[in-house]
Amino acid sequence: MKQVRSIGKNKKGFATIEVLIAFVILILCIGAVIMVVFGNQSVAIDNETNNEAIMKAQKMLEDARAEAKEDFNITEIVANPADFFPSSLDVLTISECAKKLTSEVTWGGPFRPLEIVFSTIVTNLDTVALLSYCDPISPGDWDEPEPYGDISPSVIDGQGTGVAVAYINGIRYAFLTTDASNPVQDNFYVIDTTTSPEVIDASDIYSIKVEDGLEGIATAKIDGNYYAFVVTDHDDAGQLQVVDISVPTSPTLIPTASTTIPNVTPGESAPPLSIFYYNEKIYIGTEYLAFGDPGFNHEFHVFDVSNPSSLPWPRWETSIDIDRNVNDIFVKGDTAYLATGQGSSPYTPLQVVDLPTESVVNSFSTGINKPGTAVFVLGDTLYFGTESGASGDDFYIFDINDLDPELSANSLDGSTTEVGDIFVQGQYAFIGLQGAGAQDTFQVWNIGDPEVPERVDTVCPSGFPLELNGLVFIENYIMASFRSYTPFRIIYNDATSCP
Incomplete structure (x- = not known):
């Protein structure tokens, strides 16, 4: 039988295969090493780019903080899209004493977008001293507002006519005026809304009798003490009354501070409709008064309240003839913004008064006879409410430097209503309506784009008490007064379920 034996060239073939396998392994190893090297280079470049973007965002924020320290009126949104690191600085005015600064830097292109965002809040203590109250807290989402439980009429008598807030000794207090149903x-x-805002107990409420017909309230800290200034329609008793609230659990009426609005034609009355505190002065608006002698029957009055120890206090300073009802007041700097109503022609429901010259320097007319009822200013933007009227629009937004035309005109309800009050905090306008249904009495509008504001809240079927005429934002709560026999409620957000 023939045997088959291996020959030498076959052994050479095996050697060649082994060499090829070795080359493949070597190439794979070199490829892995190269990939690791390039990967490490990519990580290093990414780290360097990230650090540069972080430093750029930090510098933008620090520059903005320094600018705000020099001029707190910083309002610009700065963008630099052409840079290798497109960047922007957004300024959100939270309140008159607080702004939120946000710097953003992006890089990486459309297939690998990256960004770094820093934000901080800057405050202005000088502004706080000018105002009766200023909250630096930015509101959260307010898409599900709901009122906390009711307070028994046996605890608070009458219908609400005004509300204010103050922090005193670390406690958050709300102050409410009512038109009591019982004169005694x-x-x-x-x-006291700090202990348990969810359930206000009778032990959390302290009260006194002032004069009948209270129509509004403003609080202030002056010379280390706290005061509540209230207006009443009683001419004989003095339309301006002052309550010492330095010890909130024991409020005290100051008889020597009772002040009557001067220079009114004998036999006529000057019922106050509005009150506002700013920079140690009290501003009061009254009903329209018919023409009288020169210097008489003015509807807008200014009182100096800077020195409580110097009588008379408050000290009447001056008055300005508006010739209309002064339904609401907002003062900022040397300018007073007035929501005005019935009176002499022309019908201008929004009037702007230059206080140093005591003259009306600007105004706005809706084109139809409907009164202005509420006004609020934040930054360079003015928010204005009216009766709804035939046009249906009752919520207007303006640039305070140019009232004509308005930035937007909006309908809050579409029925015969009037805006009871407006309070703006951050990106939201909180609005109270009178004459609306329970679903629309309280509304939240996103005014981030003032030209296209949008209502954002969804209200539970039970809704709110009717006739909301006063509201204040404090620590992400709304303290509200209602001209109804549910005179006071605390409104909060994020209701987990409707009752």
Whole structure:
């Protein structure tokens, strides 16, 4: 039988295969090493780029903080899209004493977009001293507002006519005025809302009797003490009354501070409609008064309240003839913004008064006879409410430097209503309506784009008490007064379920 034996060239073939396998392994190893090297280079470049973007965002924020320290009126949104690191600085005015600065830097292109965002809040203590109250807290989402439980009418008597807030000794207080149904009942209330805002107990409420017909309130800290200034329609008793609230659990009426609006034709009345505190002065608006002698029957009055120890206090300073009802007041700097109503022609529901010259320097007319009822200013933007009227529009937004035309005109309800009050905090306008249904009495509008504001809240079926005429934002709560027999409620957000 023939045997088959291996020959030498076959052994050479095996050697060749082994060499090829070795080359493949070597190439794979070199490829892996090269990939690791390039990967490390990519990580290093990414780290360097990231650090540069972080430093750029930080510098933008620090520059903005320094600018705000020099000039707190910083309002610009700065963008630099052409740079290798497109960047922007957004300034959100939270309140008159606080702004949120946000710097953003992007890089990486459309297939690998990257960004770094820094934000901080800057405050202005000088502004806080000018105002009765200023909250630096930015509001959260307000898409599901809901009122906390009711307070028994046996605890708070009458219908609400005004609300204010103050922090005193670390406690958050709300102050409420009412038009008491019983003339012997108290009508000035101090409410401790810190202990348990969800359930206000009778032990959290302190009250006194002032004069009948209370129509509004403003609080202030002056010379280390706290005061509540209230207006009443009683000419004989003095339309301006002052309550010492330095000890909130024991509010005290100051008889020597009772002040009557001067220079009114004998036999006529000057019922106050509005009150505002700014920079140690009290501003009061009254009903329209018919023409009288020169210097008489003015509707807008200014009182100096800077020195409580110097009588008379408050000290009447001056008055300005508006010739209309002064339904609401907002003062900023040397300018007073007035929501005005019935009176002489022309019908201008929004009037702007230059205080140093005591003259009306600007105005706005809706084109139809409907009164202005509420006004609020934040930054360079003015928010204005009216009766709804035939046009249906009752919420207007303006640039305070140019009232014509308005930035937007909006309908809040579409029925015969009027805006009871407006309070703006951050990106939201909180609005109270009178004459609206329970679903529309309280509304939240996103005014981030003032030319296209949008209502954002969804209200539970039970809704709110009717006739909301006063509201204040404090620590992400709304303290609200209602001209109804549910005179006071605390409104909060994020209701987990409707009752």
